Amino acid sequence: MWVLAGATLVFVASGYLLFRMVGQQVLQQAQRESGAWASQGSSLVQERLDNITNTARVLASIIGPRPLDAKPLIHDAMAGNPDLAGLAAAFVPGRPAAREAGQSPFVGRQSDGSLAMRDLAKDAQPYWNTAWFQRGLACSQGCWHEVFRSQSRHRLLVSYSSSMQADGAAIGVVNADVTLDWLQGILQSMQLPAGAHAFVIDQQGMYLANDTMERVGKKADNTLLDLLNAPSLKGHANAHELDQQGAHVWIYDEPINGTQWKLAVAVPEELIYAQVRDAFVAVLVLGALTLLILGLIVMVTIRRTLAPLGVLAERAEQVSRGALDFALPRVRRHDEIGRLTHAFDKMRRELAAHLEELTRFAREQARLASELDIAQQIQTALLPGPHYLDARCHNFELYAALKPARSVGGDLYSYFMLPSQRFCFMVGDVADKGIPAALFMARTITLAKAMASHAQSPQQLLQLINQELCRNNDNCMFVTLLCGFLDVVTGHMTLASAGHDPPVLWGNHAPTWLPVTSGPALGLDEDAAFPVLRTRLRPGDTLLVYTDGVTEAANEALEHYGGERLLARLGQFQQSGDPTQFLAEDVESYAAGYGQSDDIALLALRWNHVGLEDETSMLDLAFPATLEKVFDALDHCEKRLHDAGIRSGLRDDVRLVLEELMVNMVHHGCSGNPAGCIGLRMMILEEAVLVELNHEGAPFDPLQFGAPALTGDLADRNDDGGLGLHLVRAMSSELNYTHDEYGNHLQLRFANPTEHGHGT
Structure with missing residues (x-):
């Protein structure tokens, strides 16, 4: 039952995931096809509208310099273009062009297809005050007007105007009226699948064409208009998702260039997934039958396989109680059960030996733990x-x-x-x-x-x-x-x-x-x-x-x-x-x-x-490596020693040693660096005077030379390790030298006799 339940769960989960994956691919394919339908319909509409705009522009460019030809030109254009419902050449009153033409001709197509002409200047309402004329004068490149319903012809019309130019000024407007009945024919020619429908909508939200005829000329639902004006879904150009009366619908729109119209295709999601859902239902039924047969086969096989394992389980319980002397059933087959029986018998024999080994290992572990404790004590003692x-x-x-x-x-x-x-x-x-x-x-x-x-x-x-x-x-x-x-x-x-x-x-x-x-x-x-x-x-x-x-x-x-x-x-x-x-x-x-x-x-x-706060006096100086600054520093040192109560003999020793060392620094140590600096730090303690000298010269260790032989002319000794360094070592109680990237460092200690019981 567990195998059957697990297989069912895997089957259902994998089927669901597969359905989701295939559904996404089907949706993407439907979106590509629907987008292609919308683009195709938009191109067809654009092609018909381009014919109208080209006619109006050509007439405007010809009639502008030749007003007398306006009447025959618009008559011929109407006769050659059945999409046109009316065509007019309206001039600005009072202009020379209007006087030359003598009239503003208008040619209209009657319901029986015949053409009728009249002069717009004789209409009761002056045409030059109408919106299409005023706006058309400013459209040197042409422009479409809003859709309107003709009261005389009882049809939806839209007009396109292009201004006529002469001597750089607008002298009139060529205005073409177009019926929108052909839009329905374009929608029917798109061959959409059953359940999908297309429509054309203008900037005011009015249906210009629709598969459902009764909606033509009516305003679309506000929810639909808001959706079409919203940005498209990410990853799907011109795709919108809409819940309409409990049904999920995908809408794909394409703008019609040169106008503010949109052609849209609406496809119910139920239509997209219908074939996939039917296929998966059939697969689920077949899978359920397969799982049932598989469960019966697995159940019979497992029951026959587990029967010998019951005996091995009883023997294992005896092993858990420490009983290792027992007999196992005779092996009749050499399958996994037979191999397991042989392995169990071998385990029984080796378990006793292993228990003895574990006892020995436990003793070794105790000894190792004792040794680690001793090692820890030794480490802590360090x-x-x-x-x-x-x-x-x-x-x-x-x-x-x-x-x-x-x-x-x-x-x-x-x-x-x-x-x-x-x-x-x-x-x-x-x-x-x-x-x-x-x-x-x-x-x-x-x-x-x-x-x-x-x-x-x-x-x-x-x-x-x-x-x-x-x-x-x-x-x-x-x-x-x-x-x-x-x-x-x-x-x-x-x-x-x-x-x-x-x-x-x-x-x-x-x-x-x-x-x-x-x-x-x-x-x-x-x-x-x-x-x-x-x-x-x-x-x-x-x-x-x-x-x-x-x-x-x-x-x-x-x-x-x-x-x-x-x-x-x-x-x-x-x-x-x-x-x-x-x-x-x-x-x-x-x-x-x-x-x-x-x-x-x-x-x-x-x-x-x-x-340092309670018992010492300190002097910390840094000065250029010149003789003048050296002797100034020596005077500071001697004054500080005198103020601290150091006896005169020790003061003289300190001054002599410091003078010998710092003069050598000026003459030799800093010869390659005239801008070098000497640092002097002196601490006066109760039992000693501590001095530290630092300078930036070449490395020179005064401790590397032994005491000079005190023979010959001592006054003329000027070699390394001479009498001066000998006096430094003799007069200081301790002398240490180090060198690093900051220069040479000398530490000197002068014992104060008071530490031996003598007064200062």
């Missing part, structure tokens, strides 16, 4: 704590969070202190999941911690890590990593990105993206370069670094969390809490119906600026 507070000066606070999509994952974060009051932090994402990504992540963190002390910038650290990851990387694994160095005293921060998403910065302003130019991911190109971004954090600023597991988290509608929502949610966060926890909970709530599809790592660094 990461620092989720919260870090700068204990020395409370200048910054850090929050972090890691949520693997599986037991272990490939996202990472790390942070640690470096020499010279620098704090290193990083967030990365390995391009994989599971154990391989976790191992690659562990290798990345280990390399970062091992090489950070040898790097002077995040750019250099990324280069060192990338070179190590590229070695023996046969599987082409890679990691995106964003690394930053923070000066924990001043808040100056340097960022470098290896294919990672840009971080977000917000505080006293709305959250915005930091425009960090990214290099390629680590592990792919050993010679890759990583541009840096330098900025300075303001009090209350928070930097958020994240992985794509945040922005690509999806909800049930598969809509991503996205960057716009990330910025909007951060704008609603209160600065007093943990932003990583806030954002992780929001992402989890957003993806609650879909689940976490990727690892998530978050790191937020909040800059409080406490130490």
Whole structure:
């Protein structure tokens, strides 16, 4: 019964769709044929009307210069054109042409076909005041007038006027009257199918011709007129759809050029679909009989086929209860039932072995789960704590969070202190999941911690890590990593990105993206370069670094969390809490119906600026690389040191070192760039004086030269690594050098004796 019901449904649905498709094609064919009928009828009417217009124009062009020939010319034209009901040559009274012609002749055709002539000037009503004459004078190219009913001839007539010209002025009008009886003959000659009918309608909505004779001369229904004046249906030229007395009718019209008439063909939709509907009824009856026979055949076949399956169903119930020792019926046929019986017996024998294998596999799964738990603990041990507070000066606070999509994952974060009051932090994402990504992540963190002390910038650290990851990387694994160095005293921060998403910065302003130019991911190109971004954090600023597991988290509608929502949610966060926890909970709530599809790592660094505001004095200068500006800057430095209470000996050391370095920058470092600029930044702490020098000259590392041999004439030493650089290294407690696309950067630290218990 289900097979029969399904086949019936398919048959009915396919029949309906086929009927709709064929019906559309039939409708389109009917529209093309009906449009052709309308066009053909319009052409026939136009041909007859063109004969009238040509006659009137030719007469007007001949009679204009020859008024005396008006009477014989219009008489001959009437005799040669049976479509004409009347023809007149009316002159403007008082004009020379009227005086020359002597009359305004009119020739009319009588009911018996004979011609009668009279002078229009002798009519009781002056013709020159009539509408056809006044309008005809302005029709140098001819024009049709409205249809009128002749009271004397009791027929519908229409007139065509063409003005007669002489010396560039209108001297009269040739007016031709035409009966419309021949329109009925044209409609009958169109040979329309039974049920369809045609009609001609004028601009006033009057029937000029109609298959139904009693409608001729009457006004059409307003609904029909509105439909004919409306735009045609899309895709069907001049086609209109009309519901008329419960019947659906298609109307196709064509305008008759030179007039405001329309010829239309009306075809009932019932007529269009009649043959198709009859054919489909016959098909449905035949299909119903076929389905009935098919149902009987299927029923008998299925009952015979399913009988052996009852025995197999009973044996399957025994298997579900754990009983595997039973006998199956003897196989008598080698069809699908016989094959199924053999397969069932084989399954019975193999099921016991499979149950034993499942038990062993369950033990293996338990062991693997235990090992994954241990791997997760090891991975977590590689990461620092989720919260870090700068204990020395409370200048910054850090929050972090890691949520693997599986037991272990490939996202990472790390942070640690470096020499010279620098704090290193990083967030990365390995391009994989599971154990391989976790191992690659562990290798990345280990390399970062091992090489950070040898790097002077995040750019250099990324280069060192990338070179190590590229070695023996046969599987082409890679990691995106964003690394930053923070000066924990001043808040100056340097960022470098290896294919990672840009971080977000917000505080006293709305959250915005930091425009960090990214290099390629680590592990792919050993010679890759990583541009840096330098900025300075303001009090209350928070930097958020994240992985794509945040922005690509999806909800049930598969809509991503996205960057716009990330910025909007951060704008609603209160600065007093943990932003990583806030954002992780929001992402989890957003993806609650879909689940976490990727690892998530978050790191937020909040800059409080406490130490710098309370304990430091700062000088930040930028000036042209000239000796005059150098010594002005030295005077500013010495005054700031004096005001801060730094003892004179340390002030002299700082001035001497800065003078040696900046004079070298003027004479050597900026020789190729006279417009170069030197940047000087000095921070005065309780325990030390920190100085950073920046200049745009050629790369020059003062740390690459060893101490000079203090023999010979020291005053004449001017080679690289001479006495000046030796004094710089000797007088400063720490000296670090880096170079990038922005130039050379020197960081110096001068220990203040007060940190050893001596007074200033």
